[in-house]
Amino acid sequence: MNLQDLIANFTTTPFLFTGSGMTRRYLGLPNWEGLLRHFAKEVSNNEFAYNSYVNKVQSSGNSINVMPKVATLIEKDFNAIISNTIKKNRKYCRYNSVDEIWKVEHDDIGKATELLSYLTEDQIDVDKLGQVLKEIFDNDRNILQDSKSPVRTNIRRLIRIYDCLKWRR
Secondary structure, X not given: OOHHHHHHOOOOOOOOOOOHHHHHHHHOOOOHHHHHHHHHHHHHOOOOHHHHHHHHHHHOOOOOOHHHHHHHHHHHHHHHHXXXXXXXXXXXXXXXXXXXXXXXXXXXXXXXXXXXXXXXXXXXXXXXXXHHHHHHHHHOOOHHXXXXXXXXXXXXXXXXHHHHHHHOO
């Protein structure tokens, strides 16, 4: 049996993982350390932030697997910034429920998804949020590919909120 026959018998579409070497060589994207350096600078607005994170990890006695630990510290700081931004912007949200926002703002996906992300946990009816997400994807299956970055980000955030609340992870 040749490769073409083998692939033709698959019940799902095969996916070829090329690895980071392809993106580095042909797209000029950074390696793992370069990516961490980029995000460290973004989080702190300091070009030496990556070195601070490395020093913090190493000074705590960790000299093995430094980069994953650095990534965790960067993520923690990034999440704190995002959480504080959401909390700060909550005061501008005049709505108190998923249903209320969706009834009024469903024609403007960008605004609706942003407002939904400002709700507190006790304001979110998980089943209604699931229905809203289903409706968004039923109306546009390619919304995560076709939308502008803030809309994609807000929809992804709502999916994470839904998963977290639904499955308590």
